Amino acid sequence: xxxxxxxxxxxxxxxxxxxxxxxxxxxxxxxxxxxxxxxxxxxxxxxxxxxxxxxxxxxxxxxxxxxxxxxxxxxxxxxxxxxxxxxxxxxxxxxxxxxxxxxxxxxxxxxxxxxxxxxxxxxxxxxxxxxxxxxxxxxxxxxxxxxxxxxxxxxxxxxxxxxxxxxxxxxxxxxxxxxxxxxxxxxxxxxxxxxxxxxxxxxxxxxxxxxxxxxxxxxxxxxxxxxxxxxxxxxxxxxxxxxxxxxxxxxxxxxxxxxxxxxxxxxxxxxxxxxxxxxxxxxxxxxxxxxxxxxxxxxxxxxxxxxxxxxxxxxxxxxxxxxxxxxxxxxxxxxxxxxxxxxxxxxxxxxxxxxxxxxxxxxxxxxxxxxxxxxxxxxxxxxxxxxxxxxxxxxxxxxxxxxxxxxxxxxxxxxxxxxxxxxxxxxxxxxxxxxxxxxxxxxxxxxxxxxxxxxxxxxxxxxxxxxxxxxxx
Numbered sequence: 001x002x003x004x005x006x007x008x009x010x011x012x013x014x015x016x017x018x019x020x021x022x023x024x025x026x027x028x029x030x031x032x033x034x035x036x037x038x039x040x041x042x043x044x045x046x047x048x049x050x051x052x053x054x055x056x057x058x059x060x061x062x063x064x065x066x067x068x069x070x071x072x073x074x075x076x077x078x079x080x081x082x083x084x085x086x087x088x089x090x091x092x093x094x095x096x097x098x099x100x101x102x103x104x105x106x107x108x109x110x111x112x113x114x115x116x117x118x119x120x121x122x123x124x125x126x127x128x129x130x131x132x133x134x135x136x137x138x139x140x141x142x143x144x145x146x147x148x149x150x151x152x153x154x155x156x157x158x159x160x161x162x163x164x165x166x167x168x169x170x171x172x173x174x175x176x177x178x179x180x181x182x183x184x185x186x187x188x189x190x191x192x193x194x195x196x197x198x199x200x201x202x203x204x205x206x207x208x209x210x211x212x213x214x215x216x217x218x219x220x221x222x223x224x225x226x227x228x229x230x231x232x233x234x235x236x237x238x239x240x241x242x243x244x245x246x247x248x249x250x251x252x253x254x255x256x257x258x259x260x261x262x263x264x265x266x267x268x269x270x271x272x273x274x275x276x277x278x279x280x281x282x283x284x285x286x287x288x289x290x291x292x293x294x295x296x297x298x299x300x301x302x303x304x305x306x307x308x309x310x311x312x313x314x315x316x317x318x319x320x321x322x323x324x325x326x327x328x329x330x331x332x333x334x335x336x337x338x339x340x341x342x343x344x345x346x347x348x349x350x351x352x353x354x355x356x357x358x359x360x361x362x363x364x365x366x367x368x369x370x371x372x373x374x375x376x377x378x379x380x381x382x383x384x385x386x387x388x389x390x391x392x393x394x395x396x397x398x399x400x401x402x403x404x405x406x407x408x409x410x411x412x413x414x415x416x417x418x419x420x421x422x423x424x425x426x427x428x429x430x431x432x433x434x435x436x437x438x439x440x441x442x443x444x445x446x447x448x449x450x451x452x453x454x455x456x457x458x459x460x461x462x463x464x465x466x467x468x469x470x471x472x473x
Contacts, residue, residue, distance in 0.1 A: 012065065012069060012071070013025065013027070013049065015065055016049065016051055016062065016065075016093075019051075019053070019058050019061045019062055019065075020051055020052060020053045020054075020058050020062075024051065024052040024053070024054075024099070025049060025050075025051060025052075026049065026050035026051075026052070027049055029046070031050070032046055032047050032048075032049070032050055032094075033046060034079075035047055035050045035076060035079070035088070035094045035096065036087065036088060036094075037079070037087065038079045038080065038081040038082070038084065038085075038086060038087060039079075039080055039081060039082050039141075039342075039346070039353075040081060040082055040083055040084040040087070040353070040435065040436075040437055041084075041350060041351070041352060041353075041437070042350060043084050043087055043436070043437075044087075045087050045088045045089050045091065046088075046091065047074065047088040047091055047092060047093065047094040048091050048092055048093065049092075049093055049094075050093075050094045050096055051093060051094070051095050051096070052096050052098060052099050053095065053099065054099040054100065055213075056174060056176055056182050056213040056214070057182070059095060059176045059211050059213060060176050060180045060181070060182050061180070062093070062095065063176055063177070063178055063179065063180040063211070063467075064179070064180035066092075066093060066466055067178060067179050067180060067464055067466055070464050070466060071092050071093055071466060072088065072090035072091065072092030072093065072466055072469050073092060073093045073094075073095060073178075073466055073467050073468070074086060074087065074088040074089075074090075074092065074093070074094050074095070074207070074468050075094075075095050075097065075148075075152075075207040075211045075467070075468060076094050076095065076096050076097065077097055077117065077118065077145065077146035077148045077149030077152070078120070078141070078144050078145045078146040078149055080139075080141040080144055080145040080149065081149065081153065081432070081433070081435065082342075082353045082355070082432045082437075083153075083429070083432045083433045083434060083435030083436070083437045083438055084435040084436035084437050084471075085152065085153060085206045085207065085433045085434070085435035085436075085468075085471055086149070086152075086207060086435075086468070087435070087436065089436060089469065089470045089471075090469050090470065092466075095211060097116075097117045097118040097146060097148050097211075098118050098146075099118060100116035100117050100118035100119075100148070100213060101116060101118040101119055101120075102115070102116045102119070103115050103116075103119055103123075103124060103127055104116065104214070106127065106128055106131060106133070106219075108131055108133070110188075111133065111218060111219045111220070111221075112171065112188060112216060112217065112218055112219060113128060113133075113135070113216070113217050113219060114214060114215070114216050114217075115147055115214070115215050115217065116147075116148075116213065116214060116215075117146055117147055117148025117149075117151070117212045117213065117214075117215060118146050118147075118148065119146065119147050120142075120143065120144065120145070120146060120147075121137070121138065121139065121141075121142040121143075121145050121146070121147055121150055122138075122142040122143045124147060125138065125142065128219055129222055132221065132222050133219040133220065133221065133222060134219060134220040134221060134222040134223065135169065135217060135219055135220075136157075136159040136160070136162075136163035136164070136169070136220065137150060137155055137156060137157055137159065137160065137163075137164075137165060137166045137169065138157040138158060138159050139155040139156065139157040139431070140157065140338075140339045140340075140341075140342055141342075142157070147215060148212050148215070150166045151166050151167075151170060151173075151202070151203055151212060151215060152204070152205065152206050152207045152212070152433075153166075153204065153206060153431060153432060153433040154166050154167050154203050154204035154431060154433075155431050156386060156389065156391065156430065156431040157386070157431075158254075158255040158256075158257055158294070158338070158386060159254055159255060160386060160389055160391075160431075161252075161253060161254070161255060161256050161386060161388030161389050162252055162253060162254040162255075162296075162388075163220070163254070165431065166203060167200055167203035167204065169217045169218050169219075170199055170200075170203055170215060170216070170217060170218075171186065171187070171188050171189065171190070171199070171216045171217065171218055172184055172185060172186045172187055172188050172199060172215075172216040173185045173186070173199055173202055173212055173214065173215055173216070174212070174213045174214035174215075175202060175209075175210035175211065175212055175213065176210060176211045176213055177209075177210050177461060177462075178209075178210065178461060178462035178463075178464070178466055178467040179462075179463070182213075183198075183210075185198035185199040185201075185202060186198065186199040188216050190218070201457070204433065206433050206434065206435060206468065206471050206472060207467070207468045207471075208458060208461075208462070208467060208468045208471055208472060209457070209458065209461040209462065209467070210461060210467070211467075223254070223296040223297050223298060224297075224298045225296065225297060225298060225299075225300050225303055226254070226294055226295065226296040226297075226303075226331070227294070227295045227296075227303050227304070227306075227307050227324075228292070228293070228294050228295075228324075228325040228330075228331045228334060228335075229291075229292075229293045229294075229307065229310060229311075229322055229323065229324055229325070230281070230290060230291075230292055230293075230322070230323040230325065230334055231290065231291045231292075231293060231310075231314050231319055231322050231323075232283075232284070232287035232289070232290050232319060232320035232321070232322075233287060233288065233289045233290065233291070233317060233318060233319055233320075234286070234287060234288060234318035234319070234320070235288050235289065235318065236260060236288055236289040236367045236368075236371070236383070237364045237367060237368055238289070238317045238318045238319075239258055239288075239289035239290065239291055239317075239387075240258065240289075240363035240364040240366075240367050240387065241317060241363075241364045242291065242313065242314050242316075242317045242319075243256060243258070243291070243360050243363060243387050243388060244360050244361040244363075245313050245316070245317075246293070246309075246310055246313050246314075247360070247388075249309050249310075249312070249313050250309065251295070251306050251309050251310055251313075253293050253294055253295055253310075253388055254294045254295060254296040255292065255293070255294035255388070256291065256292075256293050256294075256386070256387055256388030257291065257292040257293075257338050257384070257385070257386060257387060257388075258289065258290070258291055258292075258363075258383075258384060258385060258387035258392070259289070259290055259292070259338065259341060259383075259384035259385075260288065260289055260290075260382060260383050260384060261283050261285075261287060261288050261289065261290070262382050263341045263344075263345065263382045263383070263384045264283040264290060264337060264341075265283055266341075266344045266345055266348055266382070267337050267340050267341045267344040267345075268281075268283065268337065269344070270340060270343065270344035270347055270348075271336065271337070271340060271344070274347065275340075277336065279333060279336075279337060280330075280333065281323070281330075281333060281334065281337065284320065286320070287320045291314075291387070292334060292335075292338055293310055295307060295310070307324075338384075341382075341384050342393070342395070345382050345395045345397070346395075348397070349397040349398050349399050350397075350398040350406075351395045351396060351397050351398065352395075352396040352398075352410065352414065352437070353393065353394070353395050353396075353432070354393070354394040354395075354396070354414065354417065354418075354428075354429075354432075354438070355385065355391060355392070355393045355394075355429055355430050355431055355432040356391075356392055356394065356417070356418070356421040356426055356427070356428060356429070356430070357389065357390050357391040357392070357421075357426050357427060357429070357430035358390045358392075358421055358424045358425055358426030359390055359424070359425050359426065360387065360388065360389070360390035362390070362424040362425060362426070363387060363390060363392065365424055366392060366420065366421065366424055366426075367383060367392070369417070369420045370383060370392075370394060370417055370420075373413050373416050373417055373420070374396075374413070376413065376416075377409055377410060377412065377413035377416075378401070378405075378409075379396050379397065379399075379401065379410055379413060380396075380397050380399060381394050381395060381396045381397065382394075382395045382397065383395070385430075386430070386431075389430065390426065390430075391430035391431065394417065396410060396413075396414065411440075414441070415441060415444065418441050418444045418445065419444055422444055422445050427445050428441060428442070428444070428445045433472075434471065434472045434473075435471055435472070436470065436471060439470075439471065439472060439473065442472070442473055451473050454472065454473060455473060
């Protein structure tokens with residue numbers, strides 16, 4: 001049983017101060033409040049204390065102390081999560097990784113980089129790009145999310161359809177275990193068949209198995225050219241049908257994003273009114289959905305041939321006039337709309353944000369089913385996402401729904417959506433993780449044998465159950 005730790009005058013608190021320095025021990029309630037929430041609905045859990053270490057040894061000392069006294073510990077990155085994966089549901093200690101913010105090395109010879117988990121994703125991308133290198137994973141929150149959080153949730157983003165997700169770029173990790181040991185999970189090599197793959201096990205483990213203190217990423221050469229198309233469709237189902245057809249035609253987009261017209265309209269208004277950013281692109285009323293299709297590479301002739309293939313495919317569907325983004329300004333504007341859909345929808349209404357994934361050929365059935373379930377349960381949803389991966393973000397809006405209805409009937413509707421997803425060959429999350437938001441629905445996607453194996457792995461790493469408790473299962 002985890003200790004009720006809520007007395008800032010305790011001997012344990014003074015030991016924390018000795019480990020990290022008094023200035024890096026936060027007990028002020030207002031400051032602690034900032035570490036009790038993320039971007040998941042309106043959840044908030046006040047930690048008893050927030051610690052800001054800067055070395056693996058400091059985290060090791062903290063974990064040994066907390067393990068000895070069975071105090072709950074929640075590791076935290078940039079606070080941009082959408083499943084409550086880094087919320088201190090048992091209060092206790094939050095370990096913020098914000099001081100782990102250094103890019104330690106960019107190895108141009110071996111196409112690798114060693115970084116700390118508190119580096120902002122976009123900062124890292126720009127640092128390697130300055131050397132002609134490419135780190136593709138780019139979640140929409142890349143301007144504020146941390147690399148450690150990306151790894152804990154196995155984040156993807158628009159480039160994942162061609163280049164893969166975070167786990168595809170991780171070679172090795174320095175990790176502090178819940179019992180305080182510091183280990184490296186693998187080696188800085190491209191091939192490794194030496195025992196169980198602990199590196200990959202950590203990816204997507206949502207901070208429940210260990211606290212990452214260093215990451216070794218592999219890199220790619222940066223593609224020099226890109227083409228961007230915005231294709232409007234008469235219906236959502238038509239847009240989703242076109243997605244699989246593009247891949248069948250032999251085209252591999254570097255980005256294939258789907259969004260509803262309502263998402264575009266809300267985001268355009270949000271950018272213009274909240275961020276004082278004008279959006280010149282029109283989203284006509286007679287078009288219900290859009291695909292944003294990016295092609296990249298180094299051969300301009302090949303890119304244009306692929307663009308022509310895409311045009312030939314989409315013309316087989318009910319489409320409007322295709323916008324070919326000819327300037328960098330147009331491209332930036334279209335991507336700005338796509339990347340700001342989530343904050344725009346959340347600014348409009350409290351939402352429950354789900355990120356289901358199905359085989360992309362089943363997206364048409366999924367989008368139709370989601371809308372039918374919304375009608376059945378009386379809620380509106382705004383859908384968008386990385387459709388090239390079959391990964392659909394469903395933002396269910398509270399709007400004027402009563403609190404009791406929001407917490408009961410709407411959750412029943414979500415369970416129906418998840419059941420549909422699994423029936424279509426999919427699963428509950430493509431990149432947001434399970435956290436606390438999806439935890440009740442895990443039996444829909446996983447057999448009890450699967451869950452018992454996961455619980456066993458958790459116990460092996462964390463015998464006292466102190467690290468990020470009550471997440472996933």
